[in-house]
Amino acid sequence: MRPDPGEVLHFSEDPTIERFVPHVAPTSRKSEPYVWAVGADRCPDYWFPRACPRALAWTGPGTTAEDAVRIIGAGCGDRVHAIEYGWLRPMLETRLYAYRLPADGFAPIGDPPHAVVSTVPVTPLGPPEPVGDLVELHERAGIQVRLLDSLWPFWEEVIGSSLEFSGIRMRNARR
Template sequence: MLHFSEDPTITRFVPHVAPTSVRAEPYVWAVGTDRCPDHWFPRECPRALAWRGPTTTDADAARIIGSGCGERVHAVEYGWLQAMRDVRLYAYRLPAEHFAPVGEPPHAVVARVPVEPLGPPEPVDDLFELHEAAGIQLRVLDRLWPFWNEVTASSLEFSGIRLRNARR
């Protein structure tokens, strides 16, 4: 399990209720390796993520992702480009036995007890290079909302993170 943070000094993760959470129970949040790309951004950066799933139509994939452009696209706003260049992001490895899936379908894992990292955090490399190496398109848009509306009305699978910070 992994937790991404801009803070390289965390020695213990304590369950808490995030200010924006719709869940009342305190958790320590983490992700499996399959959801790591969702977090290759500064923490507060709004992003719209879309990918081909088992029920995605070829027409939706071609229209939104692009024909021959891979299986996944991430979109951010121009105002976040410098933060993506400058951020120092760290990945903490956490013991899997404390975590259980959350969400339908599951999009993260949570622990209900304090968790100590398995070792020091690892610096995350250049975020643009990570996207390129993973074959994920990274789009830069003036505003996320038109793209988000297209994605959520399509047959693509999607996730929106920190959208409250997107330009209206």
């Protein structure tokens, strides 16, 4: 599930949103109200239940072959998404929806950018689309899903490597 040209996506478990109004997300480090969305490159970061902690790693221009093999694995593609065993059932059962939003009015946020934001209300381009089986979505995209007892040892390896990475909802990970 990726946006078409001129679109960005917002993923939600709520299929009833008719209009997105800027707000300060409880988890945001920013105090400005935004409508959050993502472009095609960051969509896979959100193919999960909302509260699911996840450690994401992928190869980039500065990634060494040694780090790619050590963390992602030989012959395992160029991206791995790790979750904890306790999140497998929610991953299999969650009904996730994608809202297509007009890309006009959204600006990149983060350094490097990891999302796009709007400071004005946004109306979806149409009804939300069911994303479908989240594990199958990863499989079709060639993204490895790894199940771990705890994300923290993996996360420490990832952030100390030459891989590019993102950690989402890590506060919900087991200690």
